[in-house]
Amino acid sequence: MALPSNPLLRSLGGYPLAAFQDMAREMRAQRAVLHDFSIGDPVEPTPPFIRRALVDGIPETSQYPTAAGVAELRAAIATWVRRRFGVEVDPDREVLPTAGSKEAVFHLPLALVDPHGPRRSVIWGDPGYQVYERGQLFAGGTSDPVALTHGRGWRLELDALDADRLQAASIVWTNYPHNPTGATADATYYDRALQVAREHEIVLCSDECYVDIHPDGAEPPSLLQSCGDDRSGVLVAFSLSKRSGMTGYRCGALVGDADLIADQRLLRPNIGTASPEPMQHAAIAAWGDDRHAADRRAIFNEKRAVMLEFLQRVGITISGSDATFYVWFAAPGGDDAAYAEALLRHRIIASPGRAFGPAGAGWLRLALVPSVDGCRDAAEVWEKAITDGSLPGHR
Numbered sequence: 001m002a003l004p005s006n007p008l009l010r011s012l013g014g015y016p017l018a019a020f021q022d023m024a025r026e027m028r029a030q031r032a033v034l035h036d037f038s039i040g041d042p043v044e045p046t047p048p049f050i051r052r053a054l055v056d057g058i059p060e061t062s063q064y065p066t067a068a069g070v071a072e073l074r075a076a077i078a079t080w081v082r083r084r085f086g087v088e089v090d091p092d093r094e095v096l097p098t099a100g101s102k103e104a105v106f107h108l109p110l111a112l113v114d115p116h117g118p119r120r121s122v123i124w125g126d127p128g129y130q131v132y133e134r135g136q137l138f139a140g141g142t143s144d145p146v147a148l149t150h151g152r153g154w155r156l157e158l159d160a161l162d163a164d165r166l167q168a169a170s171i172v173w174t175n176y177p178h179n180p181t182g183a184t185a186d187a188t189y190y191d192r193a194l195q196v197a198r199e200h201e202i203v204l205c206s207d208e209c210y211v212d213i214h215p216d217g218a219e220p221p222s223l224l225q226s227c228g229d230d231r232s233g234v235l236v237a238f239s240l241s242k243r244s245g246m247t248g249y250r251c252g253a254l255v256g257d258a259d260l261i262a263d264q265r266l267l268r269p270n271i272g273t274a275s276p277e278p279m280q281h282a283a284i285a286a287w288g289d290d291r292h293a294a295d296r297r298a299i300f301n302e303k304r305a306v307m308l309e310f311l312q313r314v315g316i317t318i319s320g321s322d323a324t325f326y327v328w329f330a331a332p333g334g335d336d337a338a339y340a341e342a343l344l345r346h347r348i349i350a351s352p353g354r355a356f357g358p359a360g361a362g363w364l365r366l367a368l369v370p371s372v373d374g375c376r377d378a379a380e381v382w383e384k385a386i387t388d389g390s391l392p393g394h395r
């Protein structure tokens with residue numbers, strides 16, 4: 001029976017490296033020692049005070065969460081924005097709690113894209129997080145990936161794009177600290193991006209879900225800081241997933257232009273996505289505390305130090321990797337897929353860069369997911385494999 005189906009679903013559904021993924025899945029199923037740096041889902045426990053807030057937040061009667069979220073959560077997010085970036089935002093008009101940042105990124109274009117209008121594209125960086133493209137396509141828009149390079153520090157430079165390209169866009173997504181390269185942007189980068197986006201009347205969206213995972217003394221800035229008091233045309237996505245070890249809780253936020261937030265509020269009751277209220281209570285506790293985020297950061301910095309020291313010692317070229325969650329390195333020998341496959345034979349899973357877009361070819365990503373000891377063990381196995389001559393591209 002030929003039942004109706006959206007052709008987009010199948011065209012996007014396939015992962016570019018299906019064979020690699022199958023092999024990795026098989027190895028995970030065998031449950032032998034496995035050094036899995038592929039999926040960004042950390043193993044450190046969620047802090048007990050957050051779990052407690054979740055349990056304490058379970059009401060006697062369960063009711064639907066609202067699109068606006070509970071007022072205390074909006075206030076907690078606004079307070080964190082002030083503490084972290086020194087920026088005052090109105091919790092009721094400029095803050096929207098979301099069920100993690102992924103769904104917010106995906107759904108956001110539904111309120112912004114006119115599928116029959118002239119400005120349908122989303123500009124985003126390749127390699128990058130593919131949900132920017134997917135959300136836009138499902139909303140009836142088009143995708144305009146911009147190839148990022150090592151030479152330009154993996155930064156999406158809007159002022160290098162033709163006016164035609166900018167005029168065709170409804171949305172630009174920037175993402176620093178960057179998945180997959182770990183590259184960061186400075187305040188002047190955001191100043192320039194904001195200027196170009198405003199000149200061409202594009203909504204500038206900044207995915208800052210990794211903004212709290214950074215080396216000591218190197219806090220990445222937010223686009224919000226470049227806005228001054230004028231947040232028009234700007235939306236920033238934040239998340240508790242990595243900051244607070246809450247990937248399973250689904251808690252994030254959009255902060256920015258009050259009119260754009262109002263449109264998201266209008267849109268979202270149609271979808272029915274909001275964090276369940278007990279999760280929102282856990283989120284209030286998490287946004288309200290910086291101590292646990294600093295503790296987690298220290299752990300990620302330790303893992304980063306282990307892996308950077310190892311890669312440097314064995315002569316592998318590192319790029320980006322300024323923030324803490326991801327380490328990005330050049331495939332010895334140049335073929336990221338071949339190198340990832342060879343690593344897999346030693347039970348080390350790294351993501352080939354091309355999985356994040358064609359411009360990622362030749363590079364690999366390590367998500368600093370194993371424990372500190374797990375990183376040390378992996379480095380040992382990896383080094384032995386290099387010495388044995390069983391990894392390509394090493395002399």
Ligand SMILES: Cc1ncc(COP(=O)(O)O)c(C=O)c1O
Nearest residue numbers: 040100101102129179239241252
């Ligand atoms: C760049 C980027 N944005 C957004 C997300 C979504 O994060 P979450 O939905 O857990 O907040 C991820 C997750 O890995 C990501 O890498």
